[in-house]
Amino acid sequence: MDLVNSLEGRLLFAVPKKGRLNAATLNLLEGADIQFRRENRLDIALVKNLPIALIFLPAADIPTFVGQGRVDLGITGWDQVKEHDAAVKAAASEDPSSPVSGSEMVMDLEFGACKLQVQVPEKGQYATGTDLIGRTIGTSFVSLTEEYFAQLEAQAGGAAPQKLRTKIIELSGSVEAACALGVADGIVDLVESGETMRAAGLKAIDTVVESVAVLIKSRSPSNTDLVDLIAARIRGVITAQRYVLCQYNIERSSIAAATQITPGKRAPTVTSLDDGWVAVSSMVEKKKIALVMDDLKRVGAQDILVLDIHNTR
Numbered sequence: 001m002d003l004v005n006s007l008e009g010r011l012l013f014a015v016p017k018k019g020r021l022n023a024a025t026l027n028l029l030e031g032a033d034i035q036f037r038r039e040n041r042l043d044i045a046l047v048k049n050l051p052i053a054l055i056f057l058p059a060a061d062i063p064t065f066v067g068q069g070r071v072d073l074g075i076t077g078w079d080q081v082k083e084h085d086a087a088v089k090a091a092a093s094e095d096p097s098s099p100v101s102g103s104e105m106v107m108d109l110e111f112g113a114c115k116l117q118v119q120v121p122e123k124g125q126y127a128t129g130t131d132l133i134g135r136t137i138g139t140s141f142v143s144l145t146e147e148y149f150a151q152l153e154a155q156a157g158g159a160a161p162q163k164l165r166t167k168i169i170e171l172s173g174s175v176e177a178a179c180a181l182g183v184a185d186g187i188v189d190l191v192e193s194g195e196t197m198r199a200a201g202l203k204a205i206d207t208v209v210e211s212v213a214v215l216i217k218s219r220s221p222s223n224t225d226l227v228d229l230i231a232a233r234i235r236g237v238i239t240a241q242r243y244v245l246c247q248y249n250i251e252r253s254s255i256a257a258a259t260q261i262t263p264g265k266r267a268p269t270v271t272s273l274d275d276g277w278v279a280v281s282s283m284v285e286k287k288k289i290a291l292v293m294d295d296l297k298r299v300g301a302q303d304i305l306v307l308d309i310h311n312t313r
């Protein structure tokens with residue numbers, strides 16, 4: 001099969017090929033009924049039921065491909081989008097003729113939450129970012145880290161000097177090891193649970209960026225209707241993941257109290273039963289369901305059921 005020709009007329013959609021965002025992204029595609037089979041070792045997969053080709057790329061490269069308009073849509077971390085923007089800004093300040101590149105945010109995908117944080121040895125002499133000025137910092141986020149220290153240096157010493165006083169060393173993984181091994185005095189890396197940071201004897205002293213997985217699009221996508229369709233499907237899956245359907249029976253006289261507890265997304269559905277009872281069905285935010293059930297019990301609800309929602313629009 002001539003792969004390049006088979007991409008003709010298809011919307012190109014970049015997704016993380018491995019790492020922390022891969023599994024949740026594949027889940028989202030399945031929920032949005034984007035069907036594909038990926039051949040072994042091949043980083044391009046044609047979607048069977050829509051004119052889309054999925055391109056499997058490292059999360060860190062996706063903002064570049066989308067930003068340059070080489071692919072139309074992408075899923076990556078907000079941290080990677082900001083890192084790419086910072087790199088483009090830095091390149092433009094050095095060479096105004098360097099290519100403009102940037103993507104547009106479509107939506108927050110509600111997974112992959114983490115923070116890009118400045119970390120130092122727990123029992124060391126550094127307490128703030130400013131204490132690290134002039135020291136050596138290890139990171140995979142070179143442009144954001146340079147921007148961060150350029151700002152601190154400017155605040156500390158008046159006008160920003162041409163050259164950064166703080167030395168930034170680029171590392172591509174296991175960044176937390178850098179301090180213990182004497183490669184760096186501090187690091188800038190991602191923290192989610194904090195387990196990796198603590199295991200390495202480090203503590204966070206500042207946050208550079210708060211991140212979550214995002215859907216981004218190029219400034220001039222090839223098929224805007226299809227972009228809107230995918231966005232609507234993904235939004236439906238995310239909403240469905242955030243809510244459960246709560247059903248219960250209650251005496252008609254208590255319906256006002258009960259529907260105050262479960263007002264639903266727009267309004268609860270109320271069905272009359274015989275003998276002065278009603279059945280109520282309502283969408284409830286998953287994280288609030290235990291409290292909602294406690295409250296419903298208190299106002300006399302019975303036969304409370306909680307059901308997963310697979311999709312919504």
Ligand SMILES: Nc1ncnc2c1ncn2[C@@H]1O[C@H](COP(=O)(O)OP(=O)(O)OP(=O)(O)O)[C@@H](O)[C@H]1O
Pocket residue numbers: 018019020021058059060076077078079080112113114173190191192193211212213
């Ligand atoms: N611990 C984490 N918790 C949540 N999200 C994370 C975490 N680590 C990374 N991410 C998110 O996932 C994105 C990709 O990072 P990840 O480390 O998975 O990619 P990778 O470096 O391509 O893969 P790997 O580390 O397996 O080589 C990050 O930019 C960030 O948005």
Ligand SMILES: O=P(O)(O)OC[C@H]1O[C@H](OP(=O)(O)OP(=O)(O)O)[C@H](O)[C@@H]1O
Pocket residue numbers: 019020172173174175176189190191192193194195196197
């Ligand atoms: O706060 P935590 O829950 O411990 O997660 C944070 C860790 O997760 C990521 O590493 P990853 O697993 O991608 O390994 P890597 O360092 O090889 O990239 C990140 O770079 C941190 O090291």
Ligand SMILES: [Mg+2]
Pocket residue numbers: 019173
């Ligand atoms: Mg990683």
